[in-house]
Amino acid sequence: MTYTEKFTWQGKELILKRETSPVQVISVESKQVKLEKINVNDPSLRPSNYAKAEGTPLPLLQAEGVRLDLSKRTKEPMVFWHRNMDADEVIFCYKGSIHWETELGNITLQSGEMFVIPRGIAHRSLPPENCEEENIIIELKIRGSVSKLI
Numbered sequence: 001m002t003y004t005e006k007f008t009w010q011g012k013e014l015i016l017k018r019e020t021s022p023v024q025v026i027s028v029e030s031k032q033v034k035l036e037k038i039n040v041n042d043p044s045l046r047p048s049n050y051a052k053a054e055g056t057p058l059p060l061l062q063a064e065g066v067r068l069d070l071s072k073r074t075k076e077p078m079v080f081w082h083r084n085m086d087a088d089e090v091i092f093c094y095k096g097s098i099h100w101e102t103e104l105g106n107i108t109l110q111s112g113e114m115f116v117i118p119r120g121i122a123h124r125s126l127p128p129e130n131c132e133e134e135n136i137i138i139e140l141k142i143r144g145s146v147s148k149l150i
Contacts, residue, residue, distance in 0.1 A: 065143035077126035096135035
């Protein structure tokens with residue numbers, strides 16, 4: 001059997017064919033590097049915005065110019081407007097639904113949908129009317145400009 005690896009970087013591509021899988025290793029040892037899962041359904045991951053309008057999302061991961069937050073806004077709408085002056089915000093509705101009011105218009109996300117709030121645009125989120133279901137929202141803050149590729 002032949003295994004194919006595709007390397008991509010800065011618009012370049014390299015295809016490498018090998019006789020063994022790149023994951024066939026004799027051993028792996030490291031105290032600093034490991035694979036870790038984060039289960040956004042875990043009830044212990046409860047941001048302060050879970051049932052409080054003034055609460056905030058829970059930061060999960062961060063790298064230079066990027067932060068990933070978990071939001072579970074379920075009971076009360078945001079009573080304030082927010083402007084992120086540092087980053088574009090990619091909002092992904094993982095579970096439930098959520099309504100957003102922005103200076104550019106209003107949008108309701110259902111499970112599996114996402115949109116981008118450009119840097120500096122006023123916005124707030126509101127649970128849909130009569131919402132009893134938990135909403136799980138992943139918010140990605142990106143300091144560079146976000147461009148749609150499709």
